[in-house]
Amino acid sequence: DIVMTQSPDSLAVSLGERATINCKSNQSVLNSSKNKNYLAWHQQKPGQPPKLIIHWASTRESGVPERFSGSGSRADFTLTISSLQAEDVAVYYCQQYYSVPWTFGQGTKVEIK
């Protein structure tokens, strides 16, 4: 199985400031022939199911605010919230879909400082 490791486990950021979450996999999730990274980010607010916000490492889902961006390649990825809003308080999970079984990072809890 591909192991996904996120850092930090939690972070507190002031409103309007940048939040950065890292995700590393123990093997590359890049399909070189398609030039696509099989990496998604999900947001889970308290009491709600996860919600897909980014796939292919950097493609935002429709309706997801532009302050959310994904970057990285191969085994090293980042989710950035450029200007944290109160409604962004959540746990964020990276997920690889390069090979089954799909696996998730342990999650990063984002709070307001």
Place this chain on the structure above:
Amino acid sequence: QVQLQESGPGLVKPSQTLSLTCIVSGGSISSGGYYWSWIRQHPGKGLEWIGYMYYTGSTYYNPSLKSRVIISVDTSKNQFSLSLSSVTAADTAVYYCAREDEGILGYWGQGTLVTVSS
């Protein structure tokens, strides 16, 4: 807009079989093109992907649960099901169903908490 809704008992006794159903609306399972997954989340913990099925009945299960899992489909009712046998307290979790496209879990149900206890 596709919607998914899990249903089933909230309490299961140890050693028994957990059975859940996911009702899909806003799209037909039998139209193809998508896989239908189950994922679980232990209380206060992260996410574990259980497995998926295609409308033809083909399946893939997480090896960690493979010996106890069956995912099946009823296209006439536009629903799919999860069966997990020989449950223990370690199977207590919120269970989600989801639609996936090439592994991208784009649509999730609200989830249902299943507690394993006597």
